[in-house]
Amino acid sequence: MNKKRDNLIAGNWKMNGSLKQNSSLITDIKRTEGLDKGISELLVCPPDPYLSQARSLLSDVNIHLGAQNVSKEVNSGAFTGEVSAKMLQDLDCSYCIIGHSERRAYHNESDDIITEKFFRLLENKITPILCVGESLEAREFGNYDDFVLSQLERVSNKIGIDKFLNTVIAYEPIWAIGTGVSASSEQAQEMHLLLRSFFSDSIIADSIRIIYGGSVKPSNSKELFSMPDIDGALIGGASLNSKDFLNIYKSSF
Ligand code: 13P
Numbered sequence: 001m002n003k004k005r006d007n008l009i010a011g012n013w014k015m016n017g018s019l020k021q022n023s024s025l026i027t028d029i030k031r032t033e034g035l036d037k038g039i040s041e042l043l044v045c046p047p048d049p050y051l052s053q054a055r056s057l058l059s060d061v062n063i064h065l066g067a068q069n070v071s072k073e074v075n076s077g078a079f080t081g082e083v084s085a086k087m088l089q090d091l092d093c094s095y096c097i098i099g100h101s102e103r104r105a106y107h108n109e110s111d112d113i114i115t116e117k118f119f120r121l122l123e124n125k126i127t128p129i130l131c132v133g134e135s136l137e138a139r140e141f142g143n144y145d146d147f148v149l150s151q152l153e154r155v156s157n158k159i160g161i162d163k164f165l166n167t168v169i170a171y172e173p174i175w176a177i178g179t180g181v182s183a184s185s186e187q188a189q190e191m192h193l194l195l196r197s198f199f200s201d202s203i204i205a206d207s208i209r210i211i212y213g214g215s216v217k218p219s220n221s222k223e224l225f226s227m228p229d230i231d232g233a234l235i236g237g238a239s240l241n242s243k244d245f246l247n248i249y250k251s252s253f
Pocket of ligand 1: 012100172176177178179180213214215216234235236237238
């Protein structure tokens with residue numbers, strides 16, 4: 001595959017796992033061929049209580065660690081239940097997912113909150129993976145491009161376009177998450193191109209990685225990755241199965 005950007009293959013474990021399950025999943029993932037060649041980047045995002053366990057298990061291998069969420073608050077303080085970007089940095093997290101549709105829907109996360117989180121991550125040298133994606137209604141109504149672009153715009157208006165350099169955007173249509181129905185590679189490519197075109201600065205447009213999420217499986221990943229503007233995947237369900245996750249990884253190079 002001849003792309004300008006290295007693919008990022010990211011597992012979002014969501015609220016799944018246990019000490020025992022994580023240990024066997026990571027042990028299996030570590031056996032992946034080609035990891036040492038760094039052909040595509042591999043990333044796992046366990047729930048916060050397991051970040052430390054995952055960090056130790058990954059210490060001798062080229063697999064990145066990421067978090068699924070971060071507090072919008074700075075560093076430390078009286079914010080019960082929150083985890084700061086500084087703490088994630090302490091654990092050597094290289095990435096953090098923000099703006100996932102599940103957090104927008106179940107935790108009322110607004111674009112303003114997501115923007116604050118974006119800032120906190122940059123301050124702590126953690127790469128944000130900013131999720132955007134339209135609802136089924138918007139897809140069916142036909143205004144899905146406006147829906148997604150305005151999500152991106154509401155963050156970029158506050159943060160400034162230049163802050164997106166070397167960050168990651170995940171295009172995750174809500175109707176494709178956990179449904180078994182992925183966007184077709186053409187539908188996804190159309191949206192990734194739209195998102196990339198948003199960045200008029202060519203350095204940012206060429207370097208920003210735009211990954212796809214929503215029912216990615218070994219049976220559809222190769223075709224998705226063959227698209228010029230799809231730079232990897234954010235994988236939910238299939239990332240909990242080492243064989244599926246690794247087959248998706250292998251289909252990315
Ligand atoms: P599924 O791969 O289970 O559809 O989940 C996608 C997702 O939400 C990743 O963040």
